[in-house]
Amino acid sequence: MEAPLVTLEDIRAAAGRLQGSVFRTPLVPYAPADPGRPLWLKAESLQPTGAFKLRGAFNKIAAVLDQAKRSGIVTHSSGNHARAVAWVARELGLRAVVVMPDAAPVEKVEAVRALGAEVVIVPPERRDTEAERLAGEEGYVLVPPYDDPAIIAGQGTAGLEIMEDLPDLDVVLVPVSGGGLISGVATAVKSLRPEVQVVGVEPELAGDAAESLRSGRLVAWDVGRTYRTMADGLRTTSVGRLPWEHIRRYVDDILLVSEEEIGAASRALVADARLVAEPSGAVTLAAYLNRRDSLPPQGRYVAVVSGGSVSPRLLARLLTGDGTEP
């Protein structure tokens, strides 16, 4: 039996829950856009935790709040979801345990600890199982990073805001990792205006979702392969099962960008839009700038800049053009 897809109504209900707690991020005009392809950046990097993940985490935790208050919550994440869950737990006074892969940037680990959550470090391939073990054995409520309808509905509020602020857009570019963000955004956008193109973007070095969409079946890459990209938020080895159902229903295409293109797009965001993006958040601008042949030649574009949790050290390297070595 297939799980039902998230609906526009689910996303609208999430938007109501998030109001006042999650920042309504702006669409920032990108001045050097091509004249025929004006571009706006949905700056999720400006969320208090540095990424869109706050939307899904808040919506999910709000849905299980009574049990979460009794038992505490557990999650697994390479960084941004972890920080979002820890932030929501602090806001709501909940106990939180976060399982993080040992390859997560130290800044992301420290940011989670600073919010008062307990961090458990494991090898990347054990992050899911360890969180599930803690939920099963210790009774914590599991807050999954993407494979969950409440998470997808929460992330979809970004899409709802895009449609409110720029109802006549033509193309929206969204980073793809576990698939929660693009599932929610695509559901909101396509439900309101089916003719808008929803295009995912992945690093070439973690192109599992593009391969899935092309082949028509959900494929997984191994951890050793996806962990080569500097876009540490996009190293998930496969989109989730529920996101996959949304992606094959709603997403028009998934494009791939190189590490060099990601680095150059990070620099362009700083120099031309005064936005700090992590490499994972810059993939959409990289696609806009470098995949013209795969995108409509005319139209109003939105690129979701999904996060900005980059260490000052890595950003300095990216700015001096020395950023392709992670």
Place this chain on the structure above:
Amino acid sequence: MEAPLVTLEDIRAAAGRLQGSVFRTPLVPYAPADPGRPLWLKAESLQPTGAFKLRGAFNKIAAVLDQAKRSGIVTHSSGNHARAVAWVARELGLRAVVVMPDAAPVEKVEAVRALGAEVVIVPPERRDTEAERLAGEEGYVLVPPYDDPAIIAGQGTAGLEIMEDLPDLDVVLVPVSGGGLISGVATAVKSLRPEVQVVGVEPELAGDAAESLRSGRLVAWDVGRTYRTMADGLRTTSVGRLPWEHIRRYVDDILLVSEEEIGAASRALVADARLVAEPSGAVTLAAYLNRRDSLPPQGRYVAVVSGGSVSPRLLARLLTGDGTEP
């Protein structure tokens, strides 16, 4: 005879003119603010030209449009006003000449040229006179950077937006250079809610306005003195005469911050708010973080981050803590 002050009605009229052409910047929550002093950043760095200057330039040029179309326009600026005037000239199809000091960062000069304006480079002490000469001898319409009611009214639209987005704020921190921005913001804020504290911020190395406010008379520092600060947008040697009338009427205090504090605030904006600010734009956060004793201990704060036109090279130096040497 004293010139009349700009009014709230002037600023509202400017806001009407700017709509659709100038970006309505967000108030970005600053997550690590003190619990009793929540802080929002008015991110003027996200304007298409990288700074608030677009507001005044657009409003002024719109007011003299017929003549500007016949004769072209001329201005003088260390960078951000120049870029704003060049941008508006391109949007409206006007000829523009920009007089810039030879100490202006090369990126700012190039940004102006890239917009199609003609650039004339002079020593800092000649920038005003050269622009006036071009206006007098060649017939260009002069677009002054700050000492003009239409410029002040345009900059004041930032204050109007702050009051719309956070009507119950208590303190607003604004950088001071020629005084156009703080004059406009203070007029909007004090006209709507006189109890809000309006506090200017300057680098210690260019503290002419603080000295003026303290002494009750308009003082000027010499160029050699103000050009020591890395905040290249705040090196004006004196506030303008018309801004001075607004400042002494409406501004509660002007605080000074050190070069080290400016550098640290620039880093904090990147790390904690994912915003790129130039040193001039970071002085307000520097005051919030380091001048607690001179500011209300409780209340809702807004810091205007006036611009983000920083070279990737300087930003990389600021990020690695090596940024106090300009």
